[in-house]
Amino acid sequence: MNRLDYSVARPAESGLAVNKVIKNTYMLLSMTLLFSALTAAVSVVVQMPPMTHLLSLGGAILLMWFVLPRTANSSTGLWVVFAITGLLGFGLGPMLSYYLNMPNGPQIVATALGGTGIIFMGISGYALTTRKDFSFMGGFLVAGLLVVLVVMLANIFLSMPALSLALSAAVIMLMSGFILYDTSRMIHGGENNYILMTISLYMSIYNIFVHLLHLLGALSGDD
Amino acid sequence: MDWMKIGWALLLVLMILALLPRAKAMMTDSPKAQPGDWNAVLLPILGVVAFVMLLITLVR
Numbered sequence: 001m002n003r004l005d006y007s008v009a010r011p012a013e014s015g016l017a018v019n020k021v022i023k024n025t026y027m028l029l030s031m032t033l034l035f036s037a038l039t040a041a042v043s044v045v046v047q048m049p050p051m052t053h054l055l056s057l058g059g060a061i062l063l064m065w066f067v068l069p070r071t072a073n074s075s076t077g078l079w080v081v082f083a084i085t086g087l088l089g090f091g092l093g094p095m096l097s098y099y100l101n102m103p104n105g106p107q108i109v110a111t112a113l114g115g116t117g118i119i120f121m122g123i124s125g126y127a128l129t130t131r132k133d134f135s136f137m138g139g140f141l142v143a144g145l146l147v148v149l150v151v152m153l154a155n156i157f158l159s160m161p162a163l164s165l166a167l168s169a170a171v172i173m174l175m176s177g178f179i180l181y182d183t184s185r186m187i188h189g190g191e192n193n194y195i196l197m198t199i200s201l202y203m204s205i206y207n208i209f210v211h212l213l214h215l216l217g218a219l220s221g222d223d
Numbered sequence: 224m225d226w227m228k229i230g231w232a233l234l235l236v237l238m239i240l241a242l243l244p245r246a247k248a249m250m251t252d253s254p255k256a257q258p259g260d261w262n263a264v265l266l267p268i269l270g271v272v273a274f275v276m277l278l279i280t281l282v283r
Contacts, residue, residue, distance in 0.1 A: 054230045061234070065241060108282055115278045119271055126267045136260055139253035142246040146239065153235040156228050169275070176271045180264065212275065220282040 022128075022186055024194035028081065029201055035082055036089025036206075043093020044100070056091025060084045068199065077195040084199065088206055095210070099217050108220055112213040119212075120205050123176050127183035134184035141181055144174050165218055168211035175204040175211075 043052065063084050071077040099105045127134065148170055155163050182200045185191045191200075 051227060051230075054227060054234065058230075058234055061238070104282065111278055111282055115274070119274065122270065122274075123267055130263065132260075132263050134260075134264065136254050136256040137264060139250035142242070142249045146242055146246050149235055149239050149242070153232060153239070156232050156235070172275060173268055173271060176268055177264065180267065212278070215275065216278060216282050219279045 017192065018187060018189055021192055021194050021197065025186060025197045025201065028078070028194060028198040029205075032081060032085040032198060032202055033205070036085045036092075039086045039089035040092045040096060043090045044096050046093075047097060048090070048093045050094045052094050053091045056087045060087040060091070063087070064199065068196070072193055072195045081195055081198060085202055088202075092210070095213070099213060102217065102220075104220060108216045109213065112209055112216050115212050115216075116205060116209040119172075119176060119208055120179060120201075123179040124183050127180050128187065131187055132184065133188050134180045135188070135190060137177055137181045141174060141177050144170070144177075148174060161218070165215060168214045171211040172208055172215070175207045178204045 063080060068077065068080050068084070071080050096109060099109050102108065148167060151163070152167055155167065179201065182191075182197065182204070186197055191197050
């Protein structure tokens with residue numbers, strides 16, 4: 001009888017744990033998005049110079065590589081997540097100022113923001129409702145990311161606008177794939193740490209926003 | 224600004240170097256896709272492509 005009880009109770013417990021990870025991830029994600037919007041607004045208002053983007057991204061990446069893995073299992077990890085997302089938001093300031101100064105800049109920024117939200121909700125909703133296991137995508141996504149990074153590196157010196165637009169389109173598709181992959185990992189218990197899951201989803205959203213803004217800005221006819 | 228280009232290039236090189244071991248592990252450890260799995264991925268990705276094209280026409 002006891003054995004039967006355990007077999008019934010275990011899936012229920014694991015289901016509850018998964019629901020808790022999903023709930024905590026989305027709660028922390030919405031708070032970090034609001035916080036980075038705030039830091040981005042501050043950066044626009046004080047008119048930070050262009051190098052802010054590079055320095056903030058560099059700082060955020062260092063925190064992600066060296067501090068977050070050591071703190072992700074403690075409450076300190078929450079502060080680190082806010083530091084990373086705050087820095088990333090602050091780094092967006094010069095880019096946002098540039099687009100906002102274009103003739104239809106506010107429309108482009110608002111479209112990129114709304115578009116990013118719709119893409120994220122659509123992809124997450126798809127993964128959450130189909131409950132399909134997308135773990136098979138891992139190798140493909142990371143290989144794609146490596147290729148994109150190498151081509152980006154080459155384009156810093158080649159400076160080809162068409163290649164830059166193609167890269168932005170590729171990043172949007174790749175990051176959509178990462179949202180599918182991460183949401184599926186969350187549903188199927190592949191990742192139980194909501195702090196790491198939040199950063200992973202945040203990075204996908206951040207990259208979709210930045211590259212959608214680039215695409216819309218370049219193809220709006222005013223760039 | 225040339226030093227900005229060098230800074231971005233340095234950051235990208237570091238990202239590639241940090242990602243390489245993880246990428247190798249993920250490529251070998253990822254489960255194989257079952258028939259029909261990629262069709263389930265294609266649908267939302269095509270949706271994203273169509274949506275981005277719609278956004279581009281909206282801001283033109």
